[in-house]
Amino acid sequence: MGQKLVKQFIHPVHRRSVRSVLGQALASHEVANFELTLFTKEGEQRDILLSATPRWGQNGEINGVVCVGQDVTEMKKHRERAERMANDYARLINTANAPILGTDKNACVNEWNGWVAQKSGYSKMEVRGKILTNYIADTSKATVLDVLAAASKGNPTETFEVELAPKKDEKPVSLLLNATPRVSPQGDIIGVICVGQDITHIREIEHKKSSFMAIVSHELKSPLNGIIGLSSGLVEAAQVDTLAHKQLKLIHNCASRLLDMVNNIMDASDLVQDKRMKFSRDQVRMGDVIEEVVVLCRNSQDRHGKKLMKDGVQLIYADVDLPNIEADPYRCTQLIYNLVTNALKFTHQGFVEITASADYDKEEICVVIRDTGIGIAPERTWTVSFSRSTRRTSPPRAGTKGSAWAWPSAGRSRLSTGALCP
Numbered sequence: 001m002g003q004k005l006v007k008q009f010i011h012p013v014h015r016r017s018v019r020s021v022l023g024q025a026l027a028s029h030e031v032a033n034f035e036l037t038l039f040t041k042e043g044e045q046r047d048i049l050l051s052a053t054p055r056w057g058q059n060g061e062i063n064g065v066v067c068v069g070q071d072v073t074e075m076k077k078h079r080e081r082a083e084r085m086a087n088d089y090a091r092l093i094n095t096a097n098a099p100i101l102g103t104d105k106n107a108c109v110n111e112w113n114g115w116v117a118q119k120s121g122y123s124k125m126e127v128r129g130k131i132l133t134n135y136i137a138d139t140s141k142a143t144v145l146d147v148l149a150a151a152s153k154g155n156p157t158e159t160f161e162v163e164l165a166p167k168k169d170e171k172p173v174s175l176l177l178n179a180t181p182r183v184s185p186q187g188d189i190i191g192v193i194c195v196g197q198d199i200t201h202i203r204e205i206e207h208k209k210s211s212f213m214a215i216v217s218h219e220l221k222s223p224l225n226g227i228i229g230l231s232s233g234l235v236e237a238a239q240v241d242t243l244a245h246k247q248l249k250l251i252h253n254c255a256s257r258l259l260d261m262v263n264n265i266m267d268a269s270d271l272v273q274d275k276r277m278k279f280s281r282d283q284v285r286m287g288d289v290i291e292e293v294v295v296l297c298r299n300s301q302d303r304h305g306k307k308l309m310k311d312g313v314q315l316i317y318a319d320v321d322l323p324n325i326e327a328d329p330y331r332c333t334q335l336i337y338n339l340v341t342n343a344l345k346f347t348h349q350g351f352v353e354i355t356a357s358a359d360y361d362k363e364e365i366c367v368v369i370r371d372t373g374i375g376i377a378p379e380r381t382w383t384v385s386f387s388r389s390t391r392r393t394s395p396p397r398a399g400t401k402g403s404a405w406a407w408p409s410a411g412r413s414r415l416s417t418g419a420l421c422p
Contacts, residue, residue: 005018005022006018006019006022009038009039010036010037010038011037011038011039013037014036014037017034018036021034021052022052022065024052025052025053025054025065026054026062026064026065028054028062029054030051030052030053030054031051031052032051033049033050033051034049034050034051034052035047035048035049035050035072036048036049036050036067036069045073046071046073047071047072047073047076048069048070048071048072049069049070049072050067050068050069051067051068051069052065052066052067053065053066053067053068054066093111093113094113094114095113095114096113096114096115097115098115098195098196098197098198099113099115099116099119099175099177099194099195099196099197099198100113100115100116100193100194100195101113101116101132101193101194102182102191102192102193102194103132103148103191103192104190104191105152105189105190105191107131107132107133107145107148108129108130108131108132109127109128109129109130109131109132109135110128110129110191111193112124112127112128116164119164119166119170119173119198120135120164120165120166120167120170120173121166121167121170122135122166122167132144132148133145134165135164135165136162136163136164136165137162137163137164137165137172138165139163140161140162140163143160143161143162144160144162147160147179147192148179148192150179151179151180151181151189151192152181152189152191152192153189154181154189155181156178156179156180156181157178157179158178159176159177159178159196160176160177160178160179161174161175161176161177161199162174162175162176162177162196163175171200172200173198173200174198174199174200174202174203175196175197175198175199176196176197176199177194177195177196178194178195178196179192179193179194180192180193180194180195217262217263220258220262221259221262221263224255224258224259224262225259227251227252227255228252228255228256228259231248231249231251231252231255232252234248235248235249235252246295250292250295250296250299253292254296257330257333257334260330261330264330279327279328279331280328280329280330281326281327281328282326282327282328282329283324283325283326284324284325284326284327284328284329284332285322285324286322286325286332286356286365286367287319287320287321287322287356289329289332289333289336290317290336290354290356290367291317291319292333293333293336293337293340293354294315294317294340294354296337297309297315297337297340297341297344298315300341308341308344308345309344310344310347310348310349312348312349312350313344313347313348313349313350313351313352314350314351314352315340315344315351315352315354316351316352316353316354317353317354317355318355320356320357322356322357322358322365323358323360323365325365336354336367336369339369340352340354340369343369343371343373344371345373346371346373346374346375347371347372347373348373349372350371350372350373351370351371351372352369352370352371352372352373353369353370353371354367354368354369355367355368355370356368
């Protein structure tokens with residue numbers, strides 16, 4: 001008591017400001033909310049938020065200063081900690097090796113990290129406050145607007161593709177992003193944050209692959225069309241005997257199937273984009289399809305030059321009168337051929353039998369392929385689909401090589417949809 005406040009209890013760094021506040025109060029000016037740093041007797045620093053008011057004597061003269069306030073030491077620590085976390089978060093976003101961008105509720109850019117700035121050519125200062133779609137390619141604008149609208153309503157989007165519209169000197173950039181609503185401490189949605197990865201390289205590879213397949217397919221089509229044309233001419237020739245006629249017809253059909261396959265390869269880029277297989281709808285005689293497959297299989301060889309049909313195996317097919325169906329002839333032939341050749345590969349003794357029947361009530365044709373081969377374990381028959389994901393699970397027999405897959409020993413195929421049911 002009675003000691004000099006400023007000299008004894010105020011840190012030298014703050015003495016000038018404290019003297020200024022006390023001087024203002026002594027001059028009858030109130031000072032509100034000024035921070036004062038004090039040190040306790042033990043040397044602990046305490047931050048005080050004070051208001052300084054003149055103290056009036058009985059004669060109406062100012063005879064001192066009264067300071068009232070509160071200890072804000074802990075509050076200041078929490079604030080500093082929050083500021084450090086915010087700075088770390090901002091630094092992490094800006095230096096992340098991945099695209100991170102964000103908008104407010106009006107779709108205006110408020111986050112644009114260094115990665116996006118480098119790839120797009122637009123700095124954060126250039127895009128801040130601007131509509132995000134100004135920097136998105138026309139092909140992606142509708143998608144971005146839909147995603148932002150959904151996120152603004154609290155509905156995140158896991159993955160969506162976006163193509164940036166960079167400056168003229170920059171390369172196009174394809175991004176795979178997810179969008180999450182940005183929420184305030186009060187729980188209100190205040191914008192959208194998008195984080196993702198660069199898939200430009202993947203898209204470039206896909207484009208190169210599609211271009212390569214298109215070139216190769218185009219080069220294959222010319223000789224195939226020649227084979228088809230020449231074999232057609234020979235088939236129509238009057239002097240060709242029955243056996244030669246049948247073999248020429250088979251050559252013609254094989255070349256046609258290969259041409260269909262080439263056309264499908266040319267459509268590979270569309271298949272990748274649409275994620276769907278394309279089917280034609282033509283009149284198909286299933287009896288002719290099965291007969292063609294039987295002739296092919298009896299004369300086919302594997303990649304080692306050995307006959308596909310082993311000596312101890314019979315391929316049985318009794319021709320029946322089947323109605324025409326509306327389907328894709330190439331897919332029908334491909335399906336039956338795959339099933340039969342697979343049965344022949346894994347049948348070492350016995351037979352492979354093909355039977356077909358028409359169900360006029362259900363308007364479908366049922367093709368059944370039975371064999372005496374190893375088949376697929378019963379517990380896995382329902383997992384079979386038109387893929388190579390189901391492999392042989394029983395022990396291989398002598399002479400069986402490779403990693404080919406095996407179909408169930410009996411199957412019924414809905415040719416309109418491609419389903420395979422045991």
